[in-house]
Amino acid sequence: MAGSGTSDVKLLGAWASPYVVRARIALNLKEVQYEFLEEQFGTKSELLLKSNPIYKKIPVLIHDEKPVCESMIIVQYIDDVWINSGPALMPADAYDRALQRFWTVYVDDKFVPSLFGIMRSPTEEAKAEAKEQALASLQLLEEAFGKISKGKPFFGGDTIGYLDIALGSFLGWMKAFEEMNGFKLLDDTKTPLLCAWADNFCNNEVVGAVIPETAKLVELAKVMQARYKSAPPAN
């Protein structure tokens, strides 16, 4: 495999975290050898607390002993360092880069909270509202895909790029919520472009290896939902 032979790369993460999936997809696309250090659910290791003292969250990429935090900052870092390996994750044109960054922020600030709102909502009413917001976000992303992809399979064009990774990493959880709730988030009649994109994304070899299985996520979601029902939110 290509990649720096002498470089020491570790990734602190957890199998179910979509933010960790982002880092793993980027590392795999760039054919980087790395050691995956799994954090145990509900605890934080010494290494994590030392590497990310500000937020104490995964993922953390540790490259030659130096930590990089925040999933999309990690993705950009991977793109910058392993510039000669695999596809470019960011487009060449500055305006196209600005668009991908804009929609990535949108995914993080608007789409993801509504998506997880579906699981966290205490009432059916709140759940329905979260679902509507998630669907509305996906509608905007569908339009954005039309403009950005320019007829190609990915937001990044012919190959998976920054925004594909940002949104695609959540497909595992999206499928889990669809199954648990008996509704569709990506619908052929409403978001046909994103449906096709999701298939292309998940069928990619590099991605398929790291997106968590729907059945396992459903199981985990049930455990987490029980926690939300029995205790008030921690923060």
Place this chain on the structure above:
Amino acid sequence: MASEKGVMLLDFWVSPFGQRARIALAEKGVQYEYKEENLTEKSELLLKANPVHKKIPVLIHDGKPVCESLIIVEYINEVWSDKAPLMPSDPYQKAQARFWADFVDKKVYDCGSRLWKLKGEEQQAAKKEMIEILQLLEAQLGDKKYFGGDSFGFVDVAFVPFTSWFYSYETCANFSVEGVAPKIAQWAKRCMERESVAKTLYDPKKVYEFVCFLKKKFGVE
């Protein structure tokens, strides 16, 4: 939007987010048209340029809009790359710069708003948090001239507009930035020696007047 050549910035005078864009444009020596928005009556142009969020700042370059202040700053840095580089070239330093600019984004504005919007215990909690934020930033700055080292960089651009709000934070919550984070206070003064910053930031007393206007509007006393 017509594909007119040129650069336009849709903005609001006191917005620290808009000021980031103005400072970056000034550092690069870019000529642009400034358009002040009335946020209670947003223009057609703003609604068309930023239909998703309907917020300022928006940079319109040759008819194409760029939204979100830090994204605008990176765009400005990449397009006008011939002078005043705002990002380090080393990938690790770049990642650090993005991390701390993001930290400012996540923490300073929200916590600052709580300082003037809230009273009593809630305000005390916000004050404690703001002091922690300033001290973390101070530790990151260390003894460097700027967050970017010897050159004024991305994190400096991201954070410096908030320095004109320090007086408001201090007055509302009764503490001193110089007292809790002296290096940050000195850094703020050094930044004001730069023309791009001095010409963009408003007098802290004027910002405080605006905060008082907001307090009245939100019924805070």
